[in-house]
Amino acid sequence: MATAPVVPEISVAPSRYEIPQAFSLVIFGASGDLTRRKLFPALYALAHDKLLPERFAVIGFARREMGHEAFRAEMRAAVDEFSRLRPVQTEIWDRLAGGIYYVQAAFEDPAGYEALGKQLAELEARYGTCGNRIYYLATPPASYPTVVAQLGAAKLVSEPWPELSSPDWPCWSRVIVEKPFGRDLATAAALNVEIHKVFHETQVYRIDHYLGKETVQNILTFRFGNSIFEPLWNRRYVDHVQVLVAEDLGVEGRGGYYDTAGAVRDMMQNHMLQLLSLIAMEPPATFDAEAVRDEKVKVLRAIRPIDVARVAELAVRGQYVRGTARGKRLPAYADEPRVAEDTTTETYAATRLEVDNWRWAGVPFYLRTGKALPKQVTEVTIQYRRPPLRLFEHAPHPGHKPGDEIEPNRLTLRIQPDEGISLRVGLKPPGPRISLVPARLGFAYRDTFGVDPAEAYERLLLDCMLGDSTLFIRRDEVETAWGLVTPLLQAWESAGRDGLAYYPAGSWGPTEADRFIQSAGRAWVNP
Ligand code: BG6
Numbered sequence: 224m225a226t227a228p229v230v231p232e233i234s235v236a237p238s239r240y241e242i243p244q245a246f247s248l249v250i251f252g253a254s255g256d257l258t259r260r261k262l263f264p265a266l267y268a269l270a271h272d273k274l275l276p277e278r279f280a281v282i283g284f285a286r287r288e289m290g291h292e293a294f295r296a297e298m299r300a301a302v303d304e305f306s307r308l309r310p311v312q313t314e315i316w317d318r319l320a321g322g323i324y325y326v327q328a329a330f331e332d333p334a335g336y337e338a339l340g341k342q343l344a345e346l347e348a349r350y351g352t353c354g355n356r357i358y359y360l361a362t363p364p365a366s367y368p369t370v371v372a373q374l375g376a377a378k379l380v381s382e383p384w385p386e387l388s389s390p391d392w393p394c395w396s397r398v399i400v401e402k403p404f405g406r407d408l409a410t411a412a413a414l415n416v417e418i419h420k421v422f423h424e425t426q427v428y429r430i431d432h433y434l435g436k437e438t439v440q441n442i443l444t445f446r447f448g449n450s451i452f453e454p455l456w457n458r459r460y461v462d463h464v465q466v467l468v469a470e471d472l473g474v475e476g477r478g479g480y481y482d483t484a485g486a487v488r489d490m491m492q493n494h495m496l497q498l499l500s501l502i503a504m505e506p507p508a509t510f511d512a513e514a515v516r517d518e519k520v521k522v523l524r525a526i527r528p529i530d531v532a533r534v535a536e537l538a539v540r541g542q543y544v545r546g547t548a549r550g551k552r553l554p555a556y557a558d559e560p561r562v563a564e565d566t567t568t569e570t571y572a573a574t575r576l577e578v579d580n581w582r583w584a585g586v587p588f589y590l591r592t593g594k595a596l597p598k599q600v601t602e603v604t605i606q607y608r609r610p611p612l613r614l615f616e617h618a619p620h621p622g623h624k625p626g627d628e629i630e631p632n633r634l635t636l637r638i639q640p641d642e643g644i645s646l647r648v649g650l651k652p653p654g655p656r657i658s659l660v661p662a663r664l665g666f667a668y669r670d671t672f673g674v675d676p677a678e679a680y681e682r683l684l685l686d687c688m689l690g691d692s693t694l695f696i697r698r699d700e701v702e703t704a705w706g707l708v709t710p711l712l713q714a715w716e717s718a719g720r721d722g723l724a725y726y727p728a729g730s731w732g733p734t735e736a737d738r739f740i741q742s743a744g745r746a747w748v749n750p
Contacts, residue, residue: 241689242273242274242275242276243274243275243276243685243688243689244276244353244355244688245276245277245278245279245350245351245352245353245355246276246279246352246353246355246356246357246395246688247279247280247281247282247343247346247347247350247352247355247356247357248266248279248280248281248282248356248357248359249281249282249284249339249343249356249357249358249359250262250281250282250283250284250359250361251284251285251330251358251359251360251361251362251366251370252284252285252360252361252362252363252366253283253284253285253294253325253361254283254285254286254287254289254297255285255361255362257361257401258283258298258301258361259297259298259301259304259305260301260305261305261432261678261680262359262361262680262684263298263301263302263305264301264302264305264306264307264678264680265678265680265681265684266281266319266684267302267306267308267311267315267316267319268306268307268308268677268678268681269681269684269685270315270316270318270319271308271312271315272681274685275319275688276688278350278351278352279322279350279352280322280323280324280346280350280352281322281323281324282323282324282325282326282339282342282343282346283298283323283324283325283326284325284326284328284335284339285325285327286327286328286329286330287327288327289325289327290325291323291324291325293325294323294324294325295320295323298320298323299311299316299320302316307675307677307678322346322350324342324346326338326339326342330362330366330369330370330373331366331369331373333373333376333377335373336373336374336376336377336379337377339377339379340377340378340379343356343379353394354381354394355394355395355396356379356380356381356394356395356396356397357396357397357398357399357687357688358370358374358379358380358396358397358398358399359398359399359401360398360399360400360401361401364401364403364404364405367400367414367417367418368414368417368418371398371417371418371420371421371422372417372420372421374398374421375420375421379396380396380398380421380422380426381394381395381396383422383423383425383426395426395690396422396426397422397426397427397428397687397690398418398422398426398427398428399428399429399430399683399684399687400418400427400428400429400430401430402429402430402431402432402493403484403488403489403493404429404493404696404701405701405705406483406484406488407705407709407712408702408705408706408709411701411702411705412702412705415698415701415702419698424697424698425692427695427698428683428687428692428695429695429696429697429698429701430683430695430696431493431494431497431695431696432494432679432680432683433493433494433497433498433638433679434497434679434683434694434695434696435678435679435680435681435682435683435686435694436638436639436676436679437642437668437676437677437682438636438637438638438639438642438643438668438676439497439498439501439638440682440694441636441644442498442501442502442603442636443501443515445636445644446506447506452634453506455607456582456605457582457583457586458582458583458584458585458586460607460608461583461586461605461606461607461608462586462606462607462608462609462631462745463586463587463588463589463606463745464499464502464503464586464587464588464589464603464604464605464606465588465589465590465591465603465604465606465747465748466495466498466499466502466588466589466590466591466603467591467592467600467601467602467603467604467747467748467750468490468494468495468591468592468601469591469592469593469596469597469598469599469600469601469731469750470592470593470594470595470596470599471548471549471595471596471597471598471599471729472548472594472595472599473543473548473553473554473556473559473570473594473595473728474556474559474562474570474594476560478559478560478561478562479561479562481562481568481570482561482562482563482566482568483568484568485540485568485569485570485572485712486540486569486570486571486572486592486593486594487540487569487572487708487711487712488708488712490572490592491572491574491590491592491708492704492705492707492708493696493704495590495592496523496590496704496707496708497519497696498601498603498638499522499576499588499590500519500520500522500523500700501519502588502603502605502636503522503578503582503583503588504518504519504521504522505518505521505582506518510693511693512691512692512693512695515693516692516693516697516700519700520697520699520700520703521580522578522580523700523703523704523707524703525578525579525580525583526576526577526578526579526707527576527577527578527579528706528707528710529574529576529707529708529710529711530710531710531713531714534710534711534714534715535714535722537574537575538572538573538574538575538711539571539572539573539574539724539732539733539735539736539739540569540571540572540715540722540723540724541569541570541571541572541593541723541724541725541726541732541733541735541736542556542557542566542567542568542569542570542571542723542724542725542726543555543556543570543571543593543594543595543725543726543727543728544556544557544725544726544727544728545558545727545728546595546727546728546729546730547728547729548595548596548597548728548729549597549598549729553595553728553729555728556568556570556594556595567715567719567720567723569715569723570593570594570595571592571593571594571596571724571726571732571733571736572590572591572592572593572711573589573590573591573592573732573736573739573740574589574590574591574711575587575588575589575739575740575743576588576589576590576707587743589740589745589747591732591736591747593726593732595728595729596729596730596731596732597729597730597731597749598750599639599640600637600639600640600750601637601638601639602635602636602637602638602750603635603636603638604633604634604635604636604748605633605634605635605636606631606632606633606745606748607631607632607633607634608631609628609629609631610629613628613629615629615649615657615658615659616658616659617629617630617649617658617659617660618652618654618656618658618659618660620660620661629649629659630647630649630661632646632647632648632649633646633647633748634646634647635647635748637750641667641669642667642668642669642676643665643666643667643668644665644666645663645664645665645666646663646664646665647661647662647663648661648662648663648664649661649662650662682694683695724736731747731749
């Protein structure tokens with residue numbers, strides 16, 4: 224009897240989680256917003272889902288005067304406010320809180336690291352956490368090099384591989400670095416040099432929280448866990464790709480940071496190029512961290528560099544002025560607190576990138592992001608070519624006039640909210656004539672799985688605890704991504720106000736951006 228051919232399992236991604244080894248987590252910048260809003264709620268969720276080891280301690284490290292108890296109480300309040308699993312179960316919290324400690328010191332003070340070392344040694348003895356450590360840099364970015372250098376000077380970091388380390392310290396140390404990782408290619412490269420003086424690349428976990436989103440990981444399973452989409456995933460069928468990250472809020476009190484960053488640094492260099500690389504990458508030979516990241520870097524390297532002299536043709540930048548977004552009145556960006564009056568920072572950016580490789584040559588990738596747009600939505604749209612012959616008329620339907628072209632197929636990967644995937648197809652409406660109307664085939668995350676996706680930080684913290692860096696940004700990746708956007712930043716910086724377009728808060732961005740895409744015979748897909 225003939226047997227079905229066996230599918231080779233080259234390296235199957237683990238489908239179940241192990242529990243991490245005992246370890247201590249040190250959070251630098253423990254009194255900051257990230258710690259309250261994201262890190263402790265994520266730790267609580269991991270404890271709730273029984274994914275933390277039995278023996279585990281967290282040390283908050285920050286400048287503010289506070290004792291262990293006060294820190295625990297603050298973090299409990301944060302979890303009460305921000306956890307997705309409310310009400311917080313006291314029993315679970317109490318177990319977690321029993322292992323929470325606080326060290327008060329300035330980041331540049333060597334005595335603080337001495338105190339940290341003592342605290343770690345004491346906890347390691349008490350909890351038997353061996354000396355496994357994760358250092359989380361949740362500080363302002365200017366402090367990253369200081370904290371890393373101090374950790375090195377205080378000898379708080381082990382050798383990169385347990386098997387190479389001294390027999391009295393056969394444990395691992397890892398560092399998680401938050402974004403922004405540098406502010407252009409030169410600063411990112413310099414930061415890498417500083418980090419590498421103390422940590423080996425295998426110990427460095429650069430966060431891009433988009434990679435922790437369930438629906439972002441779904442891009443890979445959708446593409447490579449099915450056989451019917453990949454054949455259609457190339458220049459032969461795809462007309463163009465759009466990556467949209469729209470936010471309906473303004474800068475929400477973060478004007479001080481945002482005015483030194485702007486949309487390209489804040490969203491495009493990291494989150495959006497990551498989405499692009501997952502959409503465009505080749506299937507990895509195995510599912511391990513290096514193989515996956517090799518493929519992502521290859522995509523970034525294949526993107527045609529932006530010529531500073533041609534930035535006006537390849538990108539549009541905008542800034543919002545007063546308006547109403549989702550019923551809320553927003554001031555002009557320039558009037559937001561801690562934003563310079565004469566600011567030229569872009570709150571909106573759109574660009575067209577070409578991926579010059581065999582699969583994608585000639586298929587433009589449009590990236591578009593903005594604050595104060597009409598909706599909060601992140602999605603990737605793959606627009607297919609039109610059928611080669613027009614055999615059917617379209618039936619009357621909203622937004623379409625007689626004589627208009629038939630709408631092409633569109634595959635939409637909705638990253639957030641209403642997570643899901645849908646495919647727009649043309650179908651015959653009821654009635655005596657054969658004609659077409661667009662219809663949607665769809666998968667909705669919530670309907671299928673009956674739950675909301677977990678928070679990105681839960682997955683990323685757990686992966687780091689397990690030593691899996693697949694969803695973290697490698698050194699070459701971060702530098703290549705900065706290399707791509709740096710010409711945009713330079714051109715805009717030297718142009719000042721020239722070419723900066725304005726849009727009312729609550730609109731889909733400046734009309735210049737519509738003209739930009741229309742000049743290529745295409746249109747933005749506004750959800
Ligand atoms: C952050 C940016 O990295 O991502 C913010 O600094 C932005 O400006 C945020 O609002 C968006 O993240 P999310 O997960 O809400 O889409």
